[in-house]
Amino acid sequence: MTPDLYLATAPYFGWDLVRVAQELFRYGFMQHAFEAGTIVALTAGVIGYFVVLRGLSFAAHALSHIGFAGATGAVLVGAVPIVGLLAFTMSAGAVMGALGQRLRGRDVTIGLVMAWSLGLGLLFTRLYKGSANLAIGILFGQIFGITSQDVAVTFVAGAVTVLLVVAVYRPLLFSTLDEEVAEAKGVPVRALSIAFMVVLAVAVSEAVQVVGVLLIFALIVAPAAIAERFTTRPSRGVLLAAILAVLFTWAGLTIAYYLPYPVGFFITTIAFWSYILARVLSVVVARRATGRVRPWREEQARHSP
Amino acid sequence: MARPDTPAIIADGLAAAYRDRLIWRNATFTVSTGEFVAVLGPNGSGKSTLLRLLLGLLPPAAGSLQVLGQRPQRGNADIGYVPQRRNIDRDLPVRGRDFVHLGIDGSHWGVAVGNAASNHQRVDQAIRSVDARAYADRPIGRLSGGEQQRLLLAQALAGKPQMLLLDEPLASLDLRNQILIAELVAELARANGLTVLLIAHDINPLLPIVDRVLYVAHGGVAIGKPAEVITTEQLSRLYDAPIEVLHDSHGHMFVVGLEAESAHHDA
Numbered sequence: 001m002t003p004d005l006y007l008a009t010a011p012y013f014g015w016d017l018v019r020v021a022q023e024l025f026r027y028g029f030m031q032h033a034f035e036a037g038t039i040v041a042l043t044a045g046v047i048g049y050f051v052v053l054r055g056l057s058f059a060a061h062a063l064s065h066i067g068f069a070g071a072t073g074a075v076l077v078g079a080v081p082i083v084g085l086l087a088f089t090m091s092a093g094a095v096m097g098a099l100g101q102r103l104r105g106r107d108v109t110i111g112l113v114m115a116w117s118l119g120l121g122l123l124f125t126r127l128y129k130g131s132a133n134l135a136i137g138i139l140f141g142q143i144f145g146i147t148s149q150d151v152a153v154t155f156v157a158g159a160v161t162v163l164l165v166v167a168v169y170r171p172l173l174f175s176t177l178d179e180e181v182a183e184a185k186g187v188p189v190r191a192l193s194i195a196f197m198v199v200l201a202v203a204v205s206e207a208v209q210v211v212g213v214l215l216i217f218a219l220i221v222a223p224a225a226i227a228e229r230f231t232t233r234p235s236r237g238v239l240l241a242a243i244l245a246v247l248f249t250w251a252g253l254t255i256a257y258y259l260p261y262p263v264g265f266f267i268t269t270i271a272f273w274s275y276i277l278a279r280v281l282s283v284v285v286a287r288r289a290t291g292r293v294r295p296w297r298e299e300q301a302r303h304s305p
Numbered sequence: 306m307a308r309p310d311t312p313a314i315i316a317d318g319l320a321a322a323y324r325d326r327l328i329w330r331n332a333t334f335t336v337s338t339g340e341f342v343a344v345l346g347p348n349g350s351g352k353s354t355l356l357r358l359l360l361g362l363l364p365p366a367a368g369s370l371q372v373l374g375q376r377p378q379r380g381n382a383d384i385g386y387v388p389q390r391r392n393i394d395r396d397l398p399v400r401g402r403d404f405v406h407l408g409i410d411g412s413h414w415g416v417a418v419g420n421a422a423s424n425h426q427r428v429d430q431a432i433r434s435v436d437a438r439a440y441a442d443r444p445i446g447r448l449s450g451g452e453q454q455r456l457l458l459a460q461a462l463a464g465k466p467q468m469l470l471l472d473e474p475l476a477s478l479d480l481r482n483q484i485l486i487a488e489l490v491a492e493l494a495r496a497n498g499l500t501v502l503l504i505a506h507d508i509n510p511l512l513p514i515v516d517r518v519l520y521v522a523h524g525g526v527a528i529g530k531p532a533e534v535i536t537t538e539q540l541s542r543l544y545d546a547p548i549e550v551l552h553d554s555h556g557h558m559f560v561v562g563l564e565a566e567s568a569h570h571d572a
Binding site for chain 2: 053166167168169170171173174177178180181182183184185186187228229231232233234235237
Protein backbone atom coordinates (compact mmCIF):
# COMPACT_ATOMS: atom_id res chain seq x y z
CA MET A 1 0.00 0.00 0.00
CA THR A 2 1.21 3.47 -0.69
CA PRO A 3 0.93 6.46 1.61
CA ASP A 4 -1.54 8.02 -0.81
CA LEU A 5 -4.01 5.30 -0.06
CA TYR A 6 -3.84 6.05 3.66
CA LEU A 7 -4.72 9.63 3.03
CA ALA A 8 -7.82 8.61 1.21
CA THR A 9 -9.08 6.53 4.13
CA ALA A 10 -9.65 7.21 7.82
CA PRO A 11 -6.53 6.76 10.02
CA TYR A 12 -5.93 3.05 10.59
CA PHE A 13 -6.56 1.63 14.04
CA GLY A 14 -6.65 -2.07 14.79
CA TRP A 15 -4.68 -5.09 15.92
CA ASP A 16 -1.98 -4.66 13.31
CA LEU A 17 0.39 -2.80 15.62
CA VAL A 18 3.00 -2.22 12.93
CA ARG A 19 0.38 -0.46 10.86
CA VAL A 20 -0.78 1.54 13.90
CA ALA A 21 2.81 2.63 14.47
CA GLN A 22 3.19 3.58 10.82
CA GLU A 23 0.01 5.57 11.11
CA LEU A 24 1.12 7.33 14.28
CA PHE A 25 4.51 8.29 12.90
CA ARG A 26 3.22 9.41 9.50
CA TYR A 27 3.41 13.10 10.33
CA GLY A 28 6.39 15.06 11.58
CA PHE A 29 4.39 16.67 14.38
CA MET A 30 3.45 13.24 15.74
CA GLN A 31 7.07 12.05 15.61
CA HIS A 32 8.18 15.10 17.52
CA ALA A 33 5.36 14.69 19.99
CA PHE A 34 6.42 11.10 20.71
CA GLU A 35 10.10 12.01 20.95
CA ALA A 36 9.62 14.97 23.28
CA GLY A 37 6.84 13.21 25.19
CA THR A 38 9.03 10.17 25.88
CA ILE A 39 11.95 12.25 27.12
CA VAL A 40 9.72 14.39 29.32
CA ALA A 41 7.92 11.36 30.73
CA LEU A 42 11.17 9.54 31.56
CA THR A 43 12.50 12.59 33.37
CA ALA A 44 9.24 13.24 35.18
CA GLY A 45 9.01 9.62 36.31
CA VAL A 46 12.55 9.46 37.66
CA ILE A 47 12.41 12.75 39.51
CA GLY A 48 8.80 12.15 40.54
CA TYR A 49 9.85 9.16 42.63
CA PHE A 50 11.92 11.45 44.84
CA VAL A 51 9.28 14.19 44.81
CA VAL A 52 6.74 11.78 46.31
CA LEU A 53 9.26 10.21 48.71
CA ARG A 54 10.33 13.65 49.96
CA GLY A 55 6.71 14.77 50.35
CA LEU A 56 7.14 17.60 47.85
CA SER A 57 4.16 16.97 45.55
CA PHE A 58 2.49 20.22 46.45
CA ALA A 59 5.74 22.19 46.18
CA ALA A 60 6.33 20.69 42.72
CA HIS A 61 2.84 21.71 41.70
CA ALA A 62 3.44 25.26 42.96
CA LEU A 63 6.69 25.34 41.01
CA SER A 64 4.79 24.82 37.77
CA HIS A 65 2.42 27.67 38.58
CA ILE A 66 5.34 29.94 39.31
CA GLY A 67 6.59 28.86 35.89
CA PHE A 68 3.39 30.16 34.34
CA ALA A 69 4.11 33.66 35.64
CA GLY A 70 7.68 33.32 34.34
CA ALA A 71 6.66 32.16 30.88
CA THR A 72 4.00 34.81 30.36
CA GLY A 73 6.33 37.46 31.81
CA ALA A 74 9.06 36.45 29.36
CA VAL A 75 6.65 36.82 26.43
CA LEU A 76 5.64 40.24 27.70
CA VAL A 77 9.24 41.47 27.59
CA GLY A 78 9.81 39.84 24.21
CA ALA A 79 11.75 36.76 25.32
CA VAL A 80 11.12 33.07 24.63
CA PRO A 81 8.64 31.57 27.15
CA ILE A 82 10.99 28.73 28.15
CA VAL A 83 13.60 31.27 29.35
CA GLY A 84 11.15 32.92 31.76
CA LEU A 85 9.83 29.53 32.75
CA LEU A 86 13.30 28.26 33.65
CA ALA A 87 14.33 31.50 35.39
CA PHE A 88 11.25 31.56 37.63
CA THR A 89 11.06 27.86 38.45
CA MET A 90 14.79 27.54 39.11
CA SER A 91 14.95 30.51 41.48
CA ALA A 92 11.79 29.43 43.28
CA GLY A 93 13.20 25.89 43.42
CA ALA A 94 16.44 27.12 44.96
CA VAL A 95 14.52 28.98 47.67
CA MET A 96 12.35 25.94 48.38
CA GLY A 97 15.42 23.71 48.50
CA ALA A 98 17.14 26.03 50.96
CA LEU A 99 14.09 25.82 53.22
CA GLY A 100 14.50 22.03 53.10
CA GLN A 101 12.49 20.12 55.68
CA ARG A 102 10.90 23.35 56.85
CA LEU A 103 8.94 23.33 53.58
CA ARG A 104 6.88 20.42 54.85
CA GLY A 105 3.52 21.40 56.23
CA ARG A 106 3.72 24.88 54.71
CA ASP A 107 0.58 24.29 52.63
CA VAL A 108 -0.78 27.74 53.26
CA THR A 109 2.34 29.58 52.16
CA ILE A 110 2.84 27.36 49.12
CA GLY A 111 -0.82 27.68 48.16
CA LEU A 112 -0.71 31.46 48.38
CA VAL A 113 2.45 31.70 46.28
CA MET A 114 0.79 29.40 43.76
CA ALA A 115 -2.36 31.49 43.52
CA TRP A 116 -0.40 34.73 43.28
CA SER A 117 1.74 33.27 40.47
CA LEU A 118 -1.36 32.41 38.48
CA GLY A 119 -2.66 35.92 39.08
CA LEU A 120 0.62 37.42 37.85
CA GLY A 121 0.50 35.20 34.78
CA LEU A 122 -3.02 36.41 34.10
CA LEU A 123 -1.89 40.03 34.35
CA PHE A 124 1.09 39.44 32.03
CA THR A 125 -1.15 37.76 29.46
CA ARG A 126 -3.57 40.69 29.54
CA LEU A 127 -0.77 43.26 29.25
CA TYR A 128 0.71 41.38 26.32
CA LYS A 129 -2.59 41.73 24.50
CA GLY A 130 -1.59 38.79 22.36
CA SER A 131 -3.80 35.84 21.63
CA ALA A 132 -5.02 33.81 24.56
CA ASN A 133 -3.64 30.77 22.75
CA LEU A 134 -0.22 31.45 24.19
CA ALA A 135 -1.48 31.32 27.76
CA ILE A 136 -3.62 28.29 26.99
CA GLY A 137 -0.56 26.61 25.48
CA ILE A 138 1.51 27.21 28.60
CA LEU A 139 -1.29 26.15 30.91
CA PHE A 140 -2.28 23.00 29.10
CA GLY A 141 0.69 22.17 26.85
CA GLN A 142 1.03 22.15 23.10
CA ILE A 143 2.56 18.82 22.33
CA PHE A 144 1.47 18.84 18.69
CA GLY A 145 3.30 22.10 18.04
CA ILE A 146 6.80 20.84 18.86
CA THR A 147 9.58 21.49 16.35
CA SER A 148 12.65 19.32 15.88
CA GLN A 149 14.62 22.08 17.58
CA ASP A 150 12.31 21.81 20.62
CA VAL A 151 12.98 18.09 20.66
CA ALA A 152 16.73 18.72 20.71
CA VAL A 153 16.41 21.19 23.60
CA THR A 154 14.15 18.79 25.48
CA PHE A 155 16.63 15.99 24.92
CA VAL A 156 19.54 17.98 26.35
CA ALA A 157 17.50 19.17 29.35
CA GLY A 158 16.17 15.66 29.97
CA ALA A 159 19.60 14.04 29.71
CA VAL A 160 21.14 16.56 32.11
CA THR A 161 18.29 16.08 34.59
CA VAL A 162 18.46 12.30 34.59
CA LEU A 163 22.26 12.24 34.74
CA LEU A 164 22.22 14.61 37.72
CA VAL A 165 19.74 12.41 39.56
CA VAL A 166 21.89 9.36 38.81
CA ALA A 167 25.00 11.21 40.02
CA VAL A 168 23.45 12.00 43.42
CA TYR A 169 21.22 8.92 43.66
CA ARG A 170 22.57 7.33 46.84
CA PRO A 171 23.15 10.45 48.95
CA LEU A 172 19.81 11.82 47.75
CA LEU A 173 18.06 8.64 48.84
CA PHE A 174 19.98 8.67 52.13
CA SER A 175 19.07 12.26 52.93
CA THR A 176 15.47 11.66 51.86
CA LEU A 177 14.99 8.63 54.10
CA ASP A 178 17.22 9.48 57.01
CA GLU A 179 18.32 13.10 56.96
CA GLU A 180 19.96 13.17 60.39
CA VAL A 181 22.14 10.12 59.88
CA ALA A 182 23.00 11.23 56.34
CA GLU A 183 24.14 14.59 57.69
CA ALA A 184 26.27 12.92 60.35
CA LYS A 185 27.76 10.68 57.67
CA GLY A 186 28.94 13.73 55.78
CA VAL A 187 26.22 13.97 53.12
CA PRO A 188 25.76 17.65 52.13
CA VAL A 189 22.07 17.51 52.95
CA ARG A 190 21.25 21.16 52.34
CA ALA A 191 23.17 21.45 49.09
CA LEU A 192 21.44 18.30 47.85
CA SER A 193 18.05 19.70 48.79
CA ILE A 194 18.71 22.84 46.75
CA ALA A 195 20.19 20.91 43.82
CA PHE A 196 17.19 18.58 43.79
CA MET A 197 14.68 21.43 43.65
CA VAL A 198 16.62 23.12 40.84
CA VAL A 199 16.68 19.88 38.87
CA LEU A 200 12.97 19.50 39.56
CA ALA A 201 12.48 23.02 38.22
CA VAL A 202 14.16 22.01 34.95
CA ALA A 203 12.02 18.87 34.73
CA VAL A 204 8.86 20.88 35.37
CA SER A 205 9.78 23.46 32.73
CA GLU A 206 10.48 20.68 30.27
CA ALA A 207 7.20 18.96 30.92
CA VAL A 208 5.21 22.15 30.42
CA GLN A 209 5.47 21.64 26.66
CA VAL A 210 3.70 18.32 26.86
CA VAL A 211 1.03 18.61 29.52
CA GLY A 212 1.33 22.26 30.49
CA VAL A 213 1.62 23.92 33.86
CA LEU A 214 -1.72 22.79 35.23
CA LEU A 215 -1.56 19.13 34.33
CA ILE A 216 2.05 18.42 35.22
CA PHE A 217 0.97 16.73 38.42
CA ALA A 218 -0.17 13.80 36.32
CA LEU A 219 3.30 13.01 34.97
CA ILE A 220 5.42 13.81 38.00
CA VAL A 221 3.30 12.56 40.87
CA ALA A 222 0.97 9.85 39.60
CA PRO A 223 3.52 7.35 38.19
CA ALA A 224 5.70 7.66 41.30
CA ALA A 225 2.74 7.36 43.67
CA ILE A 226 1.63 4.21 41.84
CA ALA A 227 5.17 2.78 41.81
CA GLU A 228 5.51 3.32 45.56
CA ARG A 229 2.43 1.18 46.13
CA PHE A 230 3.92 -1.78 44.32
CA THR A 231 7.56 -1.91 45.21
CA THR A 232 9.51 -1.39 48.40
CA ARG A 233 12.83 -1.18 46.56
CA PRO A 234 13.90 2.34 45.67
CA SER A 235 15.76 1.36 42.48
CA ARG A 236 12.74 -0.53 41.16
CA GLY A 237 10.47 2.30 42.25
CA VAL A 238 12.41 4.79 40.13
CA LEU A 239 12.36 2.49 37.10
CA LEU A 240 8.67 1.63 37.48
CA ALA A 241 7.74 5.31 37.81
CA ALA A 242 9.68 6.16 34.64
CA ILE A 243 8.10 3.29 32.70
CA LEU A 244 4.59 4.21 33.84
CA ALA A 245 5.09 7.86 32.92
CA VAL A 246 6.22 6.86 29.42
CA LEU A 247 3.28 4.46 29.01
CA PHE A 248 0.77 7.12 30.12
CA THR A 249 2.25 9.58 27.63
CA TRP A 250 2.30 7.11 24.74
CA ALA A 251 -1.25 6.02 25.46
CA GLY A 252 -2.43 9.63 25.73
CA LEU A 253 -0.75 10.63 22.48
CA THR A 254 -2.12 7.63 20.64
CA ILE A 255 -5.70 8.23 21.75
CA ALA A 256 -5.43 11.96 21.06
CA TYR A 257 -4.32 11.17 17.50
CA TYR A 258 -7.56 9.38 16.80
CA LEU A 259 -9.99 11.41 18.88
CA PRO A 260 -10.58 15.15 18.57
CA TYR A 261 -9.89 15.90 22.23
CA PRO A 262 -6.79 17.36 23.92
CA VAL A 263 -3.87 15.08 24.77
CA GLY A 264 -3.53 16.62 28.24
CA PHE A 265 -7.00 15.35 29.05
CA PHE A 266 -6.12 11.80 28.05
CA ILE A 267 -2.79 11.70 29.86
CA THR A 268 -4.28 13.05 33.10
CA THR A 269 -7.29 10.76 32.82
CA ILE A 270 -5.10 7.70 32.34
CA ALA A 271 -2.87 8.78 35.22
CA PHE A 272 -5.82 9.40 37.54
CA TRP A 273 -7.61 6.12 36.87
CA SER A 274 -4.37 4.16 37.00
CA TYR A 275 -3.78 5.60 40.44
CA ILE A 276 -7.28 4.67 41.59
CA LEU A 277 -6.80 1.18 40.20
CA ALA A 278 -3.40 0.93 41.90
CA ARG A 279 -4.88 1.91 45.25
CA VAL A 280 -7.62 -0.69 44.99
CA LEU A 281 -5.20 -3.36 43.84
CA SER A 282 -2.64 -2.64 46.54
CA VAL A 283 -5.31 -2.85 49.23
CA VAL A 284 -6.36 -6.24 47.88
CA VAL A 285 -2.74 -7.40 47.78
CA ALA A 286 -2.13 -6.13 51.32
CA ARG A 287 -5.27 -7.90 52.61
CA ARG A 288 -4.00 -11.17 51.25
CA ALA A 289 -0.54 -10.63 52.67
CA THR A 290 -1.82 -9.87 56.17
CA GLY A 291 -4.03 -12.94 55.96
CA ARG A 292 -1.00 -15.07 55.39
CA VAL A 293 1.12 -13.71 58.21
CA ARG A 294 -1.63 -13.29 60.78
CA PRO A 295 -0.02 -15.43 63.52
CA TRP A 296 3.08 -13.25 63.37
CA ARG A 297 0.97 -10.08 63.54
CA GLU A 298 -0.89 -11.26 66.57
CA GLU A 299 2.32 -12.02 68.35
CA GLN A 300 3.47 -8.49 67.56
CA ALA A 301 0.26 -7.02 68.93
CA ARG A 302 0.72 -8.86 72.17
CA HIS A 303 4.18 -7.45 72.73
CA SER A 304 3.62 -3.86 71.75
CA PRO A 305 2.54 -1.40 74.42
CA MET B 306 42.38 4.58 64.11
CA ALA B 307 42.38 4.81 67.86
CA ARG B 308 44.98 2.75 69.60
CA PRO B 309 43.54 0.62 72.36
CA ASP B 310 45.49 2.51 75.01
CA THR B 311 44.19 5.96 74.04
CA PRO B 312 40.73 6.76 75.38
CA ALA B 313 37.94 6.77 72.81
CA ILE B 314 36.74 10.17 73.99
CA ILE B 315 38.71 12.89 75.76
CA ALA B 316 36.80 16.01 76.80
CA ASP B 317 38.60 18.79 78.58
CA GLY B 318 36.77 21.85 79.87
CA LEU B 319 34.21 21.24 77.14
CA ALA B 320 31.22 23.56 76.73
CA ALA B 321 28.25 23.32 74.38
CA ALA B 322 26.11 26.19 73.15
CA TYR B 323 23.52 26.87 70.49
CA ARG B 324 24.25 30.36 69.23
CA ASP B 325 24.36 32.42 72.45
CA ARG B 326 22.58 29.93 74.63
CA LEU B 327 24.99 27.96 76.80
CA ILE B 328 23.77 24.39 77.31
CA TRP B 329 26.44 23.03 79.65
CA ARG B 330 30.09 23.71 80.43
CA ASN B 331 33.16 22.54 82.30
CA ALA B 332 32.78 18.95 81.13
CA THR B 333 36.02 17.09 81.69
CA PHE B 334 35.93 13.33 81.26
CA THR B 335 37.37 10.44 79.30
CA VAL B 336 35.67 7.35 77.94
CA SER B 337 37.87 4.30 77.40
CA THR B 338 37.77 2.17 74.29
CA GLY B 339 35.15 -0.55 74.67
CA GLU B 340 33.33 1.20 77.47
CA PHE B 341 29.51 1.26 77.67
CA VAL B 342 28.30 4.61 78.96
CA ALA B 343 24.67 5.53 79.60
CA VAL B 344 23.94 9.23 79.16
CA LEU B 345 21.19 10.38 81.51
CA GLY B 346 19.55 13.65 82.42
CA PRO B 347 16.30 15.56 82.12
CA ASN B 348 14.79 16.69 78.81
CA GLY B 349 16.56 19.61 77.23
CA SER B 350 19.65 19.25 79.40
CA GLY B 351 21.89 18.73 76.38
CA LYS B 352 22.29 14.97 76.04
CA SER B 353 21.72 14.97 72.28
CA THR B 354 23.93 18.05 72.06
CA LEU B 355 26.79 15.98 73.41
CA LEU B 356 26.29 13.48 70.57
CA ARG B 357 26.18 16.33 68.05
CA LEU B 358 29.52 17.55 69.35
CA LEU B 359 31.02 14.06 69.06
CA LEU B 360 29.68 13.75 65.49
CA GLY B 361 31.20 17.07 64.52
CA LEU B 362 27.77 18.54 63.74
CA LEU B 363 28.26 21.28 66.34
CA PRO B 364 31.59 22.87 67.25
CA PRO B 365 32.53 23.08 70.95
CA ALA B 366 31.81 26.49 72.48
CA ALA B 367 34.89 26.10 74.64
CA GLY B 368 37.40 23.47 75.67
CA SER B 369 38.72 20.60 73.62
CA LEU B 370 37.27 17.32 72.44
CA GLN B 371 38.95 14.30 70.91
CA VAL B 372 37.05 11.36 69.42
CA LEU B 373 38.92 8.19 68.44
CA GLY B 374 42.18 10.07 68.49
CA GLN B 375 41.13 13.03 66.38
CA ARG B 376 39.02 16.15 66.50
CA PRO B 377 35.34 15.49 65.79
CA GLN B 378 34.63 15.59 62.09
CA ARG B 379 31.38 15.22 60.22
CA GLY B 380 31.30 12.05 58.16
CA ASN B 381 33.58 10.03 60.44
CA ALA B 382 33.02 6.49 59.18
CA ASP B 383 34.22 5.04 62.49
CA ILE B 384 31.13 6.31 64.30
CA GLY B 385 27.75 4.63 63.97
CA TYR B 386 24.87 6.92 64.86
CA VAL B 387 21.21 6.21 65.57
CA PRO B 388 19.34 9.48 66.16
CA GLN B 389 16.23 9.84 68.22
CA ARG B 390 13.29 8.73 66.12
CA ARG B 391 10.13 10.41 65.35
CA ASN B 392 7.74 7.85 63.96
CA ILE B 393 8.67 6.49 60.55
CA ASP B 394 5.82 7.02 58.08
CA ARG B 395 3.73 3.85 57.97
CA ASP B 396 3.47 4.07 54.20
CA LEU B 397 7.15 4.64 53.52
CA PRO B 398 7.68 2.30 50.58
CA VAL B 399 11.16 1.19 51.62
CA ARG B 400 12.33 -2.10 53.12
CA GLY B 401 14.29 -2.29 56.34
CA ARG B 402 17.05 -3.88 54.28
CA ASP B 403 17.38 -0.73 52.15
CA PHE B 404 17.78 1.35 55.30
CA VAL B 405 20.57 -0.93 56.45
CA HIS B 406 22.23 -0.73 53.04
CA LEU B 407 22.45 3.05 53.31
CA GLY B 408 24.76 2.53 56.28
CA ILE B 409 27.37 1.08 53.92
CA ASP B 410 27.27 3.27 50.84
CA GLY B 411 24.53 5.87 51.40
CA SER B 412 27.02 8.71 51.37
CA HIS B 413 28.78 7.59 48.16
CA TRP B 414 27.95 9.46 44.98
CA GLY B 415 26.22 7.89 42.01
CA VAL B 416 24.40 4.59 41.81
CA ALA B 417 25.84 1.33 43.08
CA VAL B 418 28.09 -0.34 40.55
CA GLY B 419 30.43 -3.27 41.21
CA ASN B 420 30.98 -4.82 44.67
CA ALA B 421 27.20 -5.23 44.95
CA ALA B 422 27.52 -8.82 46.11
CA SER B 423 29.95 -8.07 48.92
CA ASN B 424 27.77 -5.17 50.08
CA HIS B 425 24.70 -7.40 50.11
CA GLN B 426 26.65 -9.83 52.22
CA ARG B 427 27.55 -7.09 54.67
CA VAL B 428 23.90 -6.01 54.84
CA ASP B 429 22.86 -9.61 55.50
CA GLN B 430 25.49 -9.94 58.18
CA ALA B 431 24.37 -6.74 59.91
CA ILE B 432 20.72 -7.84 59.78
CA ARG B 433 21.63 -11.25 61.18
CA SER B 434 23.65 -9.69 63.98
CA VAL B 435 20.56 -7.89 65.28
CA ASP B 436 18.31 -10.89 64.68
CA ALA B 437 16.11 -9.06 62.19
CA ARG B 438 16.07 -11.49 59.29
CA ALA B 439 12.39 -12.34 59.70
CA TYR B 440 11.19 -8.84 58.86
CA ALA B 441 14.07 -7.09 57.09
CA ASP B 442 12.25 -7.30 53.75
CA ARG B 443 9.06 -5.69 54.98
CA PRO B 444 8.37 -1.95 54.63
CA ILE B 445 10.11 -0.39 57.63
CA GLY B 446 7.17 1.85 58.56
CA ARG B 447 5.00 -1.21 59.18
CA LEU B 448 7.33 -2.72 61.78
CA SER B 449 7.05 -2.37 65.54
CA GLY B 450 9.23 0.11 67.41
CA GLY B 451 11.58 -2.61 68.63
CA GLU B 452 11.97 -4.06 65.13
CA GLN B 453 12.70 -0.63 63.67
CA GLN B 454 15.25 0.00 66.40
CA ARG B 455 17.04 -3.25 65.57
CA LEU B 456 17.21 -2.38 61.88
CA LEU B 457 18.49 1.14 62.59
CA LEU B 458 21.10 -0.42 64.83
CA ALA B 459 21.99 -2.75 61.96
CA GLN B 460 22.36 0.30 59.71
CA ALA B 461 24.84 1.82 62.15
CA LEU B 462 26.72 -1.49 62.43
CA ALA B 463 26.87 -2.05 58.67
CA GLY B 464 29.40 0.77 58.41
CA LYS B 465 31.74 -1.25 60.67
CA PRO B 466 32.15 1.50 63.28
CA GLN B 467 34.37 1.59 66.37
CA MET B 468 31.91 3.69 68.32
CA LEU B 469 28.13 3.71 68.61
CA LEU B 470 26.18 6.84 69.53
CA LEU B 471 22.57 5.93 70.27
CA ASP B 472 20.01 8.62 71.05
CA GLU B 473 17.16 7.19 73.13
CA PRO B 474 17.01 3.80 71.43
CA LEU B 475 14.81 2.52 74.24
CA ALA B 476 12.22 5.30 74.07
CA SER B 477 8.67 4.18 73.32
CA LEU B 478 9.53 0.52 73.83
CA ASP B 479 7.85 -1.65 76.42
CA LEU B 480 10.06 -2.83 79.28
CA ARG B 481 10.63 -6.26 77.80
CA ASN B 482 11.87 -4.77 74.54
CA GLN B 483 13.94 -2.17 76.38
CA ILE B 484 15.85 -4.95 78.11
CA LEU B 485 16.18 -6.96 74.88
CA ILE B 486 17.57 -4.03 72.89
CA ALA B 487 19.88 -2.94 75.71
CA GLU B 488 21.27 -6.46 76.01
CA LEU B 489 21.65 -6.71 72.24
CA VAL B 490 23.65 -3.47 72.12
CA ALA B 491 25.85 -4.63 74.99
CA GLU B 492 26.46 -7.99 73.34
CA LEU B 493 27.33 -6.43 69.97
CA ALA B 494 29.59 -3.91 71.65
CA ARG B 495 31.45 -6.64 73.51
CA ALA B 496 31.79 -8.82 70.40
CA ASN B 497 33.13 -5.98 68.25
CA GLY B 498 35.02 -4.00 70.88
CA LEU B 499 32.76 -0.97 70.37
CA THR B 500 32.63 2.06 72.61
CA VAL B 501 28.97 2.93 73.26
CA LEU B 502 27.26 6.11 74.40
CA LEU B 503 23.57 5.46 74.87
CA ILE B 504 21.12 8.18 75.84
CA ALA B 505 18.33 6.90 78.06
CA HIS B 506 15.62 8.15 80.35
CA ASP B 507 15.64 5.26 82.75
CA ILE B 508 18.83 3.68 84.06
CA ASN B 509 17.15 0.54 85.37
CA PRO B 510 17.05 -1.60 82.19
CA LEU B 511 20.70 -0.62 81.67
CA LEU B 512 22.01 -1.27 85.19
CA PRO B 513 23.28 -4.79 84.48
CA ILE B 514 25.25 -3.71 81.41
CA VAL B 515 26.62 -0.18 81.75
CA ASP B 516 30.15 0.51 82.86
CA ARG B 517 29.49 4.11 83.80
CA VAL B 518 26.81 6.77 83.56
CA LEU B 519 27.26 10.31 82.34
CA TYR B 520 24.74 12.62 83.92
CA VAL B 521 23.95 15.83 82.07
CA ALA B 522 21.91 18.30 84.11
CA HIS B 523 21.69 21.88 85.17
CA GLY B 524 24.43 23.10 82.86
CA GLY B 525 26.98 20.55 83.97
CA VAL B 526 28.13 16.98 83.49
CA ALA B 527 29.04 14.25 85.98
CA ILE B 528 30.45 10.82 85.17
CA GLY B 529 31.04 7.72 87.23
CA LYS B 530 29.72 4.30 88.15
CA PRO B 531 25.92 4.27 88.55
CA ALA B 532 26.21 3.74 92.29
CA GLU B 533 28.57 6.71 92.57
CA VAL B 534 26.68 9.20 90.39
CA ILE B 535 23.06 8.33 91.02
CA THR B 536 23.09 9.20 94.69
CA THR B 537 21.10 11.68 96.69
CA GLU B 538 24.21 13.81 97.37
CA GLN B 539 25.63 13.81 93.82
CA LEU B 540 22.37 14.56 92.05
CA SER B 541 21.37 17.19 94.60
CA ARG B 542 24.69 18.94 93.96
CA LEU B 543 24.34 18.57 90.17
CA TYR B 544 20.79 19.88 90.07
CA ASP B 545 21.35 22.35 92.86
CA ALA B 546 18.03 21.16 94.27
CA PRO B 547 16.98 18.57 96.82
CA ILE B 548 16.92 15.22 95.06
CA GLU B 549 16.42 11.83 96.56
CA VAL B 550 17.49 8.50 95.11
CA LEU B 551 15.48 5.52 96.31
CA HIS B 552 16.34 1.85 95.88
CA ASP B 553 13.92 -1.04 95.67
CA SER B 554 14.56 -4.64 96.68
CA HIS B 555 15.79 -5.51 93.14
CA GLY B 556 18.46 -2.85 93.18
CA HIS B 557 16.46 -0.53 90.88
CA MET B 558 17.05 3.17 91.33
CA PHE B 559 14.39 5.84 91.41
CA VAL B 560 15.15 9.53 91.23
CA VAL B 561 12.53 11.65 92.96
CA GLY B 562 12.17 15.30 93.75
CA LEU B 563 12.42 16.54 90.17
CA GLU B 564 9.82 17.43 87.59
CA ALA B 565 7.49 14.61 86.75
CA GLU B 566 9.53 13.46 83.76
CA SER B 567 12.60 12.67 85.85
CA ALA B 568 10.59 10.28 87.96
CA HIS B 569 9.23 8.78 84.76
CA HIS B 570 10.33 5.23 85.42
CA ASP B 571 7.42 3.30 84.11
CA ALA B 572 7.97 -0.40 84.54
